[in-house]
Amino acid sequence: MTDVTDPETDPAHTELLRIAQEAARRAGELLRDGRPADLAVAATKSSPIDVVTEMDIAAEKLITGLIADRRPDDGFLGEEGASSEGTSGVRWVIDPLDGTVNYLYGLPTWAVSIAAEQDGETVAGVVAAPMRQETYHAVRGGGAWATGARDGERRLTCRPAPPLDQSLVSTGFNYVTEVRAHQADVAQRLIPLLRDIRRGGSAAIDLCDLAAGRLDGYYERGLHPWDLAAGDLIAREAGALTGGRPGERPGRELTVAATPGVFGPLQRLLEDLGAWHD
Numbered sequence: 001m002t003d004v005t006d007p008e009t010d011p012a013h014t015e016l017l018r019i020a021q022e023a024a025r026r027a028g029e030l031l032r033d034g035r036p037a038d039l040a041v042a043a044t045k046s047s048p049i050d051v052v053t054e055m056d057i058a059a060e061k062l063i064t065g066l067i068a069d070r071r072p073d074d075g076f077l078g079e080e081g082a083s084s085e086g087t088s089g090v091r092w093v094i095d096p097l098d099g100t101v102n103y104l105y106g107l108p109t110w111a112v113s114i115a116a117e118q119d120g121e122t123v124a125g126v127v128a129a130p131m132r133q134e135t136y137h138a139v140r141g142g143g144a145w146a147t148g149a150r151d152g153e154r155r156l157t158c159r160p161a162p163p164l165d166q167s168l169v170s171t172g173f174n175y176v177t178e179v180r181a182h183q184a185d186v187a188q189r190l191i192p193l194l195r196d197i198r199r200g201g202s203a204a205i206d207l208c209d210l211a212a213g214r215l216d217g218y219y220e221r222g223l224h225p226w227d228l229a230a231g232d233l234i235a236r237e238a239g240a241l242t243g244g245r246p247g248e249r250p251g252r253e254l255t256v257a258a259t260p261g262v263f264g265p266l267q268r269l270l271e272d273l274g275a276w277h278d
Contacts (some may be wrong), residue, residue: 204230217259245271
């Protein structure tokens, strides 16, 4: 696993990153190598198609157990129920399996996302995508990086900003039928104004693809903190801008991330199209 040695980074944050990297690597191996052939849905959340599998739960237990062993005073916020305040000022925001439906169907676009917050600000983040053989990571102030079997280690930088009508933008759709229908209407009106739209199924990977220069922008409604905490830091450290509705931070109502030249026009267009409400 790559060490972060950028002199601008806080050594304490670098240590948090190393722990996150180890936890993400081990959880990714569990998910990749331990997936049963008869994988079944263990529970549902917001709707019958918003699923949790036994592997989501197992991966979160692995991650929280490893971190708690190293840092017993830290807090947790995890998608599958991990929640504790802690006393150290550090909180771990965890999505043990971002892209569960992809994983359930055997599609490769899924990831383990782990971020460390210090006093409410994200200071380190890791997104491991085992089926891509890539891991993305960042420490605040140290840039964004990826390690992979094909390209080794490389620093991530957003693409030069094209005009909005030549931008490739990714999005996601909510699992609640009425919300998803509204999102489809927004996408239908947006498509003629862009180069094209992609839908990958993992917010964490979409944000890292933006950081890696594979997308010009990304937007989605309905994200939780664990969906975007690590990916948001990685995208920003690669030079992207991120936000929500104009003047707001990324969040449940709307998340927008894009190269600097695309961000403003895309955010304004989404506001005009009412992407943030039914």
